[in-house]
Amino acid sequence: MGGIRKESAWGAPETLLSSLDTIINWARQRSLWPMFFGLSCCFVEEAAAFTSRYDIARFGAEVLRGSPRQADLLIVSGTVFKKVAPVVLRLYEQMGEPKWVVSMGSCSNSGGMYDVYSVVQGVDQILPVDLYIPGCPPRPEAVLHALVELQEKILEERPTRRVLGLKGGTQGSQGDPLLEGRTKARDPRGPGYQGTQLRGDSATPPHFRGNRSFLVWTPSAPCFEMSETDQGLAGQLQERFPGMLFLEMPTVDMCCFRVRKEVILDVLRFLKQDAIPRFRRLDDLTVLDESTRQGGASRERFTLVYHLLCFDPPRRLRLKVGLREDDPLAPSATSIWPSANWYEREAYDMFGVRFQGHPNLSRLLMPHDWKGHPLRKDYPGRATEMSPYTREDARENQPLGATALLPEAWEGEEESLILNLGPHHLGTHGLMRFVLRLRGEEIVDLGMDIGYHHRGVEKIGERQTWHQFIPYTDRVDYLSGAANNLSYLHAVETLGGIEVPPRAQFIRVMLAELFRISSHLVWFATFAHDVGAMTPNFYTFREREKLLDIVELITGGRLHPSWFRIGGVAQDLPQGWKEAVDSFLREFPKRLAEYEALITKNPIFRGRTRGVGCLSLQDAVDWGLSGPNLRACGLAWDLRKTFPYSGYEKFDFEVPTAPDGDCYARYLVRVEEMRQSLRIIEQAAREMPPGRWISQDYRYCVPERKDSLQHIESLIHHFINVTQGPRLPPGEAYVATECPRGEQGYYLVSHGLGYPYRVRIRAPGFANMQVMPLLARGATIADLLAIIGSIDYIMPDIDR
């Protein structure tokens, strides 16, 4: 305001312009219209700022607008991926004038913790940014603060000249995007480090001269003992395929066979159809690049790894196929399991392994015109090792046209309409792109394009120490927070044979279940919203905030606590945790009953969801579905019961199922799961065992503070484990836990260093998503949105 008064000395017309400036600015600052635009985790906090506790409407930004035409504020919340950057730029350009840009969160500001091949190192490289919100993720209060700051900034603009079409004046976001290396620092460590060399690259982990970590002795990994079932299976396989497969010994977690490439399809078919017991589900299919493995050079260039699952009795099985060529060809398993389709495409995309007989072997996660195969060891891991991403790149590298993404060519006589739904759409819950072929309102065919949220987390895993990787796991499924930590650590602890004390186990279970409820609450709100009920949003986010208060009390974080540690948790429970949990336990059942009163018997809701998006159990198993989506097809399969971990066997709870396999069944299962989680939390809180909260095995753990202050041994362990990181014994482990969205598995391969050799994440959404065309064909667009809501996927875990 002061500035305006000063310049009014220029003369009478200027005085008039200044007064008009004041009026226009006042009007503009109180009526900002943010666009409904979220990229990743940050958007959850941005959305929370619009719900009842934070209520951004108080500050003059009422509703999120669905289209860029109606919006004048772009809050870039989350990671800007190279695949989605052209979309971000287009949306910005399609907004009217004037417009403002707020960059929310470290990823959008600078790439944040994702200095990786697929991420633009800051949205300011493609757009001019008015305001940056720091944080990973920033809290909702930070969004409110940013809005107030932006209003202050608007007050300093001089829009009248622009409005009247005169020369001069300022309004909206100004200036050019920054150029990495020219107008912004390119070094991931900040400016001033150009002289020093980066530690390690994609092929070799950081190495320090005189590092004695190779000399540190570690006990060997625990040994898996074969049960009678396993021995019987090994006998059957060896009898049927003599000389073609070999039992691999010793293993850490399950039975493992090395199979010759020629017979792999026969072996898979036999295991699925005729073996005793039958392995009916393909859990995961991935590839290892063997080229830089330490300790004993492998003759193979790549190894193809299959993980199979048997439901009864609960067993897992790993098959490995060696591939020697640099440009290998393997047989495709799509004829046995349809779900192999995406897994093989991903393997092709990431490693360049081709599959013979695959119906559509093309890139899945990376853009269609990408060069190279990122998970190969000779591919650079960091974005800062590649040339900077610029606005010109965003203009050139457009996503693939819609026709190419439809599975079937159109042969009908009538014309059909092709419609893109996503990546920017309110109903797709993240950066997901559906391509619909429509006849009237009916979906004739559905194509999908994923990878707009590919954060390269598997590649990052190869350069982080076992501890350092924990914060990345939180962000794999960003609505499940600590439950992600558990999946990863469960795999690490299996590999290292690390005992977790009972108190730590109970704390972990309690937090994982709190996050299950929190995740289901967000699902409840969005699903109800998708079929037209707005009210539950405001109710469930209210309870979710109370729940996050407990999480904050215990861990200090909200969305991403990163609070579990190898061998336990970061700290003991704080004072007052019991009262907080108890009060939530008292309160929540009443609230849940309220939500149900609104929705469960609501005739509109039932009309929209019953008989919509039906899936048979057979299809669900073939396509590798897991979690509530599988249980809604009538199978009581829950890893907490079938492969108990972290002491779940000590808890009394039921596995809810529903027989119908439609959207309504999926709804019922999740609502009941919230009740069961509540029971588990109640038991965990009531019977919380006393004692240690981190393992005494300081070889792998960060020691308790008081120990490292008193014993030199513990201090050394502390020092080693937080700097170079603990060494885990060579070996591999695949372990899955029951996350809110299904089975999240970590396949960790160690070659005896402080860094994983390969981190493979088996995400529930990846399998759940593939089944979409089956559910959507023949339905209407309105049904599709109900189906999307009921499947409850989340993009970072599909794209990783």
Add this chain to the structure above:
Amino acid sequence: MAQDGQFPSWLLPLALYGAMVLGLMAVLLALCQALGEKKPSSEKLRPYECGIVPTGSARSAYPLPFYLVAVLFLIFDVEAIYVLSWAVVARRLGKPGWVVMFLFLGILLLGLGYVWRKGGLDWGVSGRNRLGEPQRPC
């Protein structure tokens, strides 16, 4: 009622109000059109389709069922005009009029039956997927 074609005085406020409304609308629209910064570019003028370049035209493929429904509606709508105008003078026309009208209605009814049988009224989703299998197994 006013006489000699004079403008009735009680209509004056309404006319004034109407003129004000129209005037305000015109001013607002004209201001919107005249003021403000415009930066047309090929990207900005492109139709918005979730941030992706649209494929094909949105005008080419208009589904026939909607057209059929619209035509059928028109036909049966026109029928209502005849029925209503006949109803006004039904007594005066007497029995012959009644016979003719019901003949007309009968012919229309036959037409409706024909359209129905031909599937002209089935214009919802087919409920079948691409392979011709029923979509809803449950």
